[in-house]
Amino acid sequence: MSLDRKALQQQLLASFRVEAQERLGVLADGLANWREEGASGESIESLFREVHSLKGAARAVGLLPIEQICHAWESLLGAVRGGTLELTPARVELCRYALRGVQALHAGQPANTEEQAQLIEDLEAAAQGAAVSLPESLVAIPALPAEPGTLRVSAGRLDALLFHSESLLQHKLEARAHARLLGEHRAACEPQRGHRLLAGGTLQRLRESAQALPTASQDALKALLEHLDWSQAQLDRLHFEAIQLEKAGKHLSQSLAQLSESLAEELQSVLLLAGSSLVEGLPAMVQDLASQAGKRVTLQVRGASLQVDKRILDELRTPLTHLLRNAVDHGLETPGQRAACGKPEVGLIQLELIQESADRFELRVQDDGRGLALAQLKAKAVAAGLLSEEQAQALSAAEAGKLIFASGLSTSALLTDLSGRGLGMAIVQESVERIGGRIELESEPGRGACFHLHLPLNLSTFRAVIVRNAERTFAVPALAVERCLRLPATAVKNQENRPTLVFEGEVLPVWSLADVLGLTPLARDDGYLTLLLLKVRGERFALLVEELLGDQEITVKNLGRQLLRVRNLLGATVLGDGQLVPILHPGDLYRSALATTASTLVQPAESADVRSQRLLIAEDSFTSRGLLKAILEGAGYRVATANDGLEAWNALKQGPFDLLVSDVEMPRMDGFSLTSRIRADRELAQLPVVLVTALHSAEDRARGLEAGANAYLVKSGFEQDSLLDAIRRLI
Incomplete structure (x- = not known):
């Protein structure tokens, strides 16, 4: 099937006009606030992202003048955002002039190449710290002509219909709740009816015995019985009406449910689009980016027939563009580099839509490139002041990979018009979370990276x-x-x-x-x-x-x-x-x-005696050692660790400890031998020893007690309360 590039370009331009109008409005409001109230770090970050996204959208539709202005403008805002430049009133006015220039181009005003070149030069010079020279007059912005098509009008009406259908769906839930209450009301009448049947014989005996009473008493009893008869008739009538109301309520609830669900399904089917609409134009964009970067790439798309809410797809276009741009610029190697690594010269990017459940799907973006440069990410985080050297070194591979979502961090050594500003992934994460989704990352050095976007199928x-x-x-x-x-x-x-x-x-x-x-x-x-x-x-x-x-x-x-x-x-x-x-x-x-500083869950602090007590853990398993350490430190003890029995023995000889928690099966010296040596030492003979082990036989338990252990806990049935109770009893 041949690609109608002209029709596609017109479609992309129409989408760009809508998006650019919204972003320019945000920029205009933000700059107006800067002029009157000054700029906060949050507002600088927000406008920086708007300019970044506008630049990317202009590049996607081939509007080079807007892209060039936004790129230079982004450099100025990036320098202010990074703290290397101060946002002076002159620089704010230059930003306003840049906004006017982009607005003029967006409105269709013919471009003045000399003024545009001068504007770009002024922005780039200002980004380097040069004095700002403002133009004498601002560009006049003509009013945007009304769009001749009815697409936006019909889309708005469709949204209004969808809103009313959702309101009808809410009324369906309310009708179901009322039908349930009517059923409870009818059920409440059932015992009264049963009591009347049981009391019928008693009332009949009262009527017969009334003949023996005096006349005045007979009249009073007769009036009472008549009132009871009338009351029972009323109860019977109410019970009958309750039955009828329950039936009517159920029928109304079912009819309203059928109507609302049918209407909602029909409207949703109008809004549901195939995933192929999301990837329209992306293959050509990927090839263009690869050509600029001197790379070769194939984009494979799977699951494009999956039906997804149009509003979800609209929100995903910007994040997906960022992910593909990063895959081409950061992830994939050049043909020469791939050949040297034994890979095909043509890189592979896979884009797949997978339905996870009735209301969720996954968008998977995977490449076979170099993977994340975790060492560079850590170094960037340290340089940006996000982490200390010690914290960076302690990060696992998965934790280090999450740094890619921090605003301002990028593994690119070169700032280009494609990437390198460290902003795209932060936008991706925010966009995904805004529509109720989450993003996960997998990366393997030399094998590539895979992003999993878990999202709802329906936004409503x-x-x-x-x-x-x-x-x-x-x-x-x-x-x-x-x-x-x-x-x-x-x-x-x-x-x-x-x-x-x-x-x-x-x-x-x-x-x-x-x-x-x-x-x-x-x-x-x-x-x-x-x-x-x-x-x-x-x-x-x-x-x-x-x-x-x-x-x-x-x-x-x-x-x-x-x-x-x-x-x-x-x-x-x-x-x-x-x-x-x-x-x-x-x-x-x-x-x-x-950001929460206080918690109502924090238990009263342990006494000074507990805080001063020092415990030693001897455990060769890193996981078990960390778990024991967390439990004991959480209880308020000071804890030191040893990797085996011999290391624990050396630690005991070098410093005072109040108790030893030891595994049994350890290299160099096991727990039994360590306990025996402690009991044979004059200085350590009174030290409490708790053995925590997987050995559960009676013989092992007897051997531990024979060696001199004060407590023997089996890991298969071990609970942290048991360990803490044993320690409290011993010290």
Whole structure:
């Protein structure tokens, strides 16, 4: 099938006009605030990103004049953002003039090549610290002509119809809730009807015995019985009406459900587009980028027939462009370099759409290039002041890979018009999280990198976990929730005055949702904690909530233009009972949690005696040694470690310790031999020894006690409380 490049170019230009109009509006507002109020670091970062994205969009449609101005403008903002230049009023005015120049080109005004060249030269000179020379007059911006097509109008009407269909879907949930209440009302009448049948004989006997009563008493009893008969008739009528109302409510609920779901499905089918619409124009862009970089590349696309919400695809175009640009510029090697490594001269980039479940899909972008340069990333992070040398060295490969998402970090040694500013991946991550998704990274040196974007298929509805905290109800996107846990309160321990949880061999931070959102927590008296295990940006953490209400599919409502971006909130939804519930933003929750300085979960500090006690761990397994160290430090002890029995013996002879926790099976000197040597030493004979081992036979236990161990704990049934109790008893 031949590619109609002319039609494609017109389509891309139409998309660019819409995007550029929005970005230019943001830039105009931001620069106006700079002029009146000064610039904050956050506003500089925001405008820097807008100019960066506008430059990329202009390049995609071949608008070279706009791209050149934005590139020079970006250099100036980058220098200010990096702290090498001060944002003086003259530089702000130069930025405003650059904005006017781009607006003029966007409006279709003929380009004055001399003025444009002078503007670019002024911007580049200002970026190098030269004195700013402002033009005498600003470019006049003509009004944009009205677009002749009806595409934008019809799209707006479609969005309005979709909004009304979502409202109808909400009414369906409310009707279902009312039908359930009617059923409960009918069921409440059933016992009364049964009681009437049982009491019928008693009332008949009362009527017969009334003849023996005095006349006045007969009249009173007769009036009472008549009132009872009337009341029973009313109850029968109410019961019958309740049955009819329940039937009508069920019928109305079912009819409304069928109507709303059919309408929503039809409208969603209009908005659902094949994934192929996302990749339109990308193969040509990849080839152009490869030619500029002197590389050869093949782009393979799979799963392009998957149907995805058009709004999701629109939001993904910019992140996907960044990922492909990085794959070509950073990931793939030149043909000569690939041949030297035994690879085909033509690099391979694979783009695949995979449906994960009924409401989720994965966008996978993979290349067979050089992979991430982790050492360079660490060095850049240290140079930028994000990490110290010690922290950088302690990072694992997975943790170092996450540095690529930090704003301003890039492994490119050269700043080019393609990349090197360290901004693209930060934009990718923010864009993915904004639509309720998450991004994961895999990289292998010499084999390439793979980005996994986990996203909802539909932007209007998704599954959420409903929780209650501080007498308020919240919804948490299920995509970010790995597990829901209910654990004893003792499972949460303090480590360096921070609540932590050891789960599946990993020490996880724990935060209270009330602390993160600044709410007043309620008292917990049942001894158990309800926790959500979340994964955000590759980091796992536990979030304490007061009550788990369940999970359900919800319709997402934005907060309106006045509340376009509210920290910790993704949007709002209305439950079936009419309750308005905020939807929490997982990424914001994690950032807010990291900024939390106090926690209601922090237990009272241990006494000075506990803090002064020094323990030694002898364990040859790195994982077990780290787990034991985390448990003991979390309990307030000072802890030192040794890799085997001989190293532990040397440590005991060199410094005072209050207790030894030792494995049995270790190289050079096992735990039994170490314990025997301690008991034979005059200075160490009274030192408490706790053996923690996988050896569980009676013979092994007897051998440990014979060697002189004070406690023998088996790892297969080992719990941290058992270890802490044993230590407290011994010291």
